[in-house]
Amino acid sequence: MNILSAKNIVKKYASHTALDDVSLDIPTQSIFGLLGPNGAGKTSLIRIINQITGPDSGEIFFENEKLSPKHVEQIGYLPEERGLYKKMEVGEQALYLAQLKGMKKAEAKKKLKYWFEKFEMDAWWNKKVEELSKGMQQKVQFIVTVMHEPKLLILDEPFSGFDPINANLIKNEILNLKKQGSTILFSTHNMGSVEELCDNIALINRSKKIVDGSVKDIRKEHKSNVIEIEFTGNMMGFTNSLWTYGKLGEHSAEGEMCKAQIQLTPGSTSNQLLSSVLSAVEIHSFKEVMPSMNDIFIKKVSEGNAIGTQSNFTE
Amino acid sequence: MNKILLIIKREYLSRVKKKSFILMTILGPILMVGIMIVPIWLSTQKTEKQKIEVIDESFLFTDLIPEKDIVHFDYPPITIQQARDGFFDTDYDAILWIPKNVLNGGQKGINLIYKKQLSNSAQQHIQYSISKMLYEVMLAKNNVNVNLIKDAKDKSTFTMITTQVDETGKDKKTNRGLYMGIGLVAAIMIYIFIFMYGVQVMRGVMEEKTSRIVEVILSSVKPFQLMMGKIVGVALVGLTQFLLWVILSTTLYTVAVATFLKDIDMKQIQAKEEVIKIGENLDFEKMGKIEEPNEMTQLWNDFKQVDMPFITLCFLFYFLAGYLMYSAMFAAIGAAVDSEADTNQFMLPITIPLIFSFGIAQTVMQDPEGSLAVWFSMIPLTSPVVMMVRLPFGGVSALEIALSMGLLVLGFLFTTWLAARIYRTGILMYGKKVSWKELGKWLFYKG
Numbered sequence: 001m002n003i004l005s006a007k008n009i010v011k012k013y014a015s016h017t018a019l020d021d022v023s024l025d026i027p028t029q030s031i032f033g034l035l036g037p038n039g040a041g042k043t044s045l046i047r048i049i050n051q052i053t054g055p056d057s058g059e060i061f062f063e064n065e066k067l068s069p070k071h072v073e074q075i076g077y078l079p080e081e082r083g084l085y086k087k088m089e090v091g092e093q094a095l096y097l098a099q100l101k102g103m104k105k106a107e108a109k110k111k112l113k114y115w116f117e118k119f120e121m122d123a124w125w126n127k128k129v130e131e132l133s134k135g136m137q138q139k140v141q142f143i144v145t146v147m148h149e150p151k152l153l154i155l156d157e158p159f160s161g162f163d164p165i166n167a168n169l170i171k172n173e174i175l176n177l178k179k180q181g182s183t184i185l186f187s188t189h190n191m192g193s194v195e196e197l198c199d200n201i202a203l204i205n206r207s208k209k210i211v212d213g214s215v216k217d218i219r220k221e222h223k224s225n226v227i228e229i230e231f232t233g234n235m236m237g238f239t240n241s242l243w244t245y246g247k248l249g250e251h252s253a254e255g256e257m258c259k260a261q262i263q264l265t266p267g268s269t270s271n272q273l274l275s276s277v278l279s280a281v282e283i284h285s286f287k288e289v290m291p292s293m294n295d296i297f298i299k300k301v302s303e304g305n306a307i308g309t310q311s312n313f314t315e
Numbered sequence: 316m317n318k319i320l321l322i323i324k325r326e327y328l329s330r331v332k333k334k335s336f337i338l339m340t341i342l343g344p345i346l347m348v349g350i351m352i353v354p355i356w357l358s359t360q361k362t363e364k365q366k367i368e369v370i371d372e373s374f375l376f377t378d379l380i381p382e383k384d385i386v387h388f389d390y391p392p393i394t395i396q397q398a399r400d401g402f403f404d405t406d407y408d409a410i411l412w413i414p415k416n417v418l419n420g421g422q423k424g425i426n427l428i429y430k431k432q433l434s435n436s437a438q439q440h441i442q443y444s445i446s447k448m449l450y451e452v453m454l455a456k457n458n459v460n461v462n463l464i465k466d467a468k469d470k471s472t473f474t475m476i477t478t479q480v481d482e483t484g485k486d487k488k489t490n491r492g493l494y495m496g497i498g499l500v501a502a503i504m505i506y507i508f509i510f511m512y513g514v515q516v517m518r519g520v521m522e523e524k525t526s527r528i529v530e531v532i533l534s535s536v537k538p539f540q541l542m543m544g545k546i547v548g549v550a551l552v553g554l555t556q557f558l559l560w561v562i563l564s565t566t567l568y569t570v571a572v573a574t575f576l577k578d579i580d581m582k583q584i585q586a587k588e589e590v591i592k593i594g595e596n597l598d599f600e601k602m603g604k605i606e607e608p609n610e611m612t613q614l615w616n617d618f619k620q621v622d623m624p625f626i627t628l629c630f631l632f633y634f635l636a637g638y639l640m641y642s643a644m645f646a647a648i649g650a651a652v653d654s655e656a657d658t659n660q661f662m663l664p665i666t667i668p669l670i671f672s673f674g675i676a677q678t679v680m681q682d683p684e685g686s687l688a689v690w691f692s693m694i695p696l697t698s699p700v701v702m703m704v705r706l707p708f709g710g711v712s713a714l715e716i717a718l719s720m721g722l723l724v725l726g727f728l729f730t731t732w733l734a735a736r737i738y739r740t741g742i743l744m745y746g747k748k749v750s751w752k753e754l755g756k757w758l759f760y761k762g
Binding site for chain 2: 013014047050051052053069072075077078079081082083084085086087088096097099100101141144145
C-alpha cells in the first residue's frame with residue numbers, strides 16, 4: 001500500500017514551470033529518496049505535499065484519501081532552510097509547535113520529555129533558542145518534526161548543516177522510526193545516504209521526473225556489465241585469455257598482484273568470462289561492478305540536460 | 316480555529332512578557348502624570364521672597380508698587396549709580412530703575428538689573444504692576460476717569476455663548492475648544508496606535524521570515540491563519556497597554572495629587588496661573604476678565620454635556636478597525652521584504668494617507684461639517700482619524716456614522732484579502748528584490 005500518491009502534479013510560477021506532470025507513489029513504511037539537482041523542483045513538490053502551496057493541477061492522495069488539511073497532523077516536516085523563534089524558550093516553543101500539530105498540551109509535554117532525555121538535552125528546556133549552538137538547535141528542530149509521531153516524515157536535506165555526530169544520530173533515528181512504522185520521504189543530493197537508507201527513489205530534473213523505482217532495481221537496470229578481477233599472474237596472458245568475451249578496461253599491476261576491469265561484450269556472460277580466464281591466471285576476486293547512485297544521478301541528469309540543450313537549439 | 320487561538324496566544328504572551336512592554340507600560344503613566352503634576356508642584360513650592368531695590372527717579376511709583384508673597388520692594392533714597400556700585404554688598408536680588416521721563420515715552424528705559432535671574436512670576440508681577448499703574452496715571456493726567464474706562468471695559472468684554480439646538484429643540488451649550496481637544500486627543504491616539512502596533516506586526520512577520528521558522532509553521536496552519544493570528548494578538552497587546560495606561564495613570568494621578576499637592580488650594584493655583592497668563596500678554600482688553608467665575612468648573616460642566624459614552628464607543632471602533640486595516644498592509648510588507656532596509660519603499664505609500672489625515676485634522680476642526688471633513692471621514696484610509704476629530708462637535712448624522720463604519724469594515728476586509736495574497740507568496744520567497752510590479756503579480760498567483 002502507498003501512504004502517499006501524487007498524480008500528474010503541475011506547478012507553474014510566472015516565468016517558469018516548477019513541476020511538470022510529476023507522479024509518484026511512496027510505499028508505506030519505507031524510506032523514499034527524492035533526488036535532483038538544485039532548482040529541479042524538489043522543494044516545490046514537498047511544499048505541495050505539506051499543503052503550504054497548492055498544485056495548479058494534479059492530485060495528491062494520503063492513504064488513498066484526497067489530501068486535506070486534516071492530514072497535516074500526520075505529517076512531520078523538516079524544511080531545508082529551518083529555523084526557530086530565537087527569543088522563545090526551547091520547551092515553550094516545542095510545546096507551541098506540537099500544539100499547532102494538534103497535540104494536547106499534557107501529551108506533548110510527556111513526549112517532549114522523552115525526546116529531550118533521549119537526546120540528553122533536558123537542561124535546555126528553559127533556555128532561549130538564541131543561547132543554543134547550531135548543533136543544539138538542529139536537535140530541537142528534529143524533535144519538533146517527529147514528536148507528534150507522524151505517519152509520514154518529510155525531511156528536506158536532513159543532513160545538510162548537521163555535524164557528523166548529529167548526522168549519524170539523525171540517521172539512526174530515521175531507521176528507528178521506519179521500524180516503528182513511519183514512512184520517510186527525504187530529499188537530498190547526498191548519494192551516499194541514498195544507497196545506505198533508501199528503499200525507493202525518484203529523480204527529478206528540470207521539473208520532470210526522469211527515474212523512479214526501488215534502489216536495487218535502478219542499480220540493476222543501470223549496470224554496465226563491468227567485471228572487476230583481482231589475480232596473480234601475467235597481464236599479457238590474462239589479456240589473451242579474454243577472447244571475445246570481454247574487453248580490458250582500466251587495469252593495474254603491483255608486481256605479481258594485478259587488478260583489471262573487463263567490459264563484457266554483448267551476448268557474453270560472466271560465467272563464460274570466468275571459465276576462460278581461470279586457466280590463465282590465479283583468481284583472487286571476481287565481482288560485478290555495480291554503478292553507484294552517484295554515477296546514475298550524474299549520467300541521468302547530464303543526459304537530460306543534453307536533450308534540453310538540443311531542443312533549445314532546434315527552437 | 317483552535318490553531319488561530321494558539322497563534323494569538325503566543326503572539327500576545329511573547330510580547331506582553333517582554334521587558335520593553337513592561338517598561339513602557341510603567342513608564343508611560345509616570346511620564347504622563349509627571350508632565351501634569353510636576354509643573355504645578357514646582358509652582359507651588361514657596362520660593363524665597365525676592366528683594367527689589369527700586370530707584371524711582373520719577374517719584375511716581377515710590378511706595379506704591381503692590382507687594383506680593385514673592386516680591387518685596389524697598390525705595391532707598393539713592394541714585395542709580397550708588398545703587399549699582401553697592402549692589403553686591405547688599406542683599407537685594409535686583410535693582411528696578413525707573414527713569415525720570417517715564418511719562419514722556421521713557422517707559423522703554425525701565426530697567427531691571429539683577430544678580431540672578433528672577434523667577435518668572437516675580438518678573439511678570441513687576442512688569443504687570445508698573446504697566447497698569449502707568450496706564451492709570453496716563454488716564455488721570457488727561458483727566459479721564461479711570462473708573463469710567465474700567466466700567467466701559469467690564470461692560471464691553473464678554474465671551475460669546477454658543478448654543479446648539481438638537482432635533483428635539485433642546486438647547487446644548489457648545490465649547491469648540493473642548494471639542495477640538497477631545498477630537499485631537501482621540502485622533503493622536505489612533506494615529507500612534509496604528510503606527511506603533513502596525514510596525515510591530517511588520518517586524519513580527521519579518522522575524523518569522525528571516526529566522527525561517529515560517530515554513531515549519533505553515534506546514535501546520537494556513538498562511539492566513541498565521542497572519543490574522545499575529546494581527547489580532549498584537550491588537551490585544553495594544554488594548555492591554557492602553558487599558559493599563561488608563562488605569563495606572565488615573566491611580567497615579569490620584570495618588571500624586573493626594574501626596575504632593577495635598578495642602579494646596581487648587582483655586583489658588585488657577586488664580587496664580589491666570590495672573591501669569593495676563594501678565595504675559597499685557598492685554599488690557601482682558602484685564603476685566605480676571606474675576607470671571609471659575610473656568611475649570613465651566614469646562615467641567617461643558618464636558619458633561621458631551622456624549623462621552625458614545626464617543627468612547629466610536630473611538631474603540633475606529634481605533635480597532637483602523638488598526639486592523641493598516642496592520643494587514645504592514646504584514647504584507649513584512650512578508651514581501653527580506654530586511655528592514657527594504658521596507659522603506661513600501662512603508663511610505665501606506666503611511667501617507669495616515670499622515671495626510673492627521674495633517675487635515677486642523678482644517679476639519681475649523682469646519683467639521685465642510686465637504687473636506689465629510690469626504691475624508693468616509694474614505695476608509697483616512698476615516699479613523701478624521702471622523703474622531705468630527706465626532707465631538709456632535710453634528711455628524713447617524714447615517715454618516717453608519718456609512719463611514721460600514722466602509723471602514725469593507726476597507727478592512729479588502730486590504731486583508733489583498734494582504735493575504737501578497738503575504739502567502741512573499742513569506743516563502745527569499746533573495747528576491749521585490750518591486751511594486753512583482754507584488755501586483757503575486758495577487759494573481761494561485762494558492
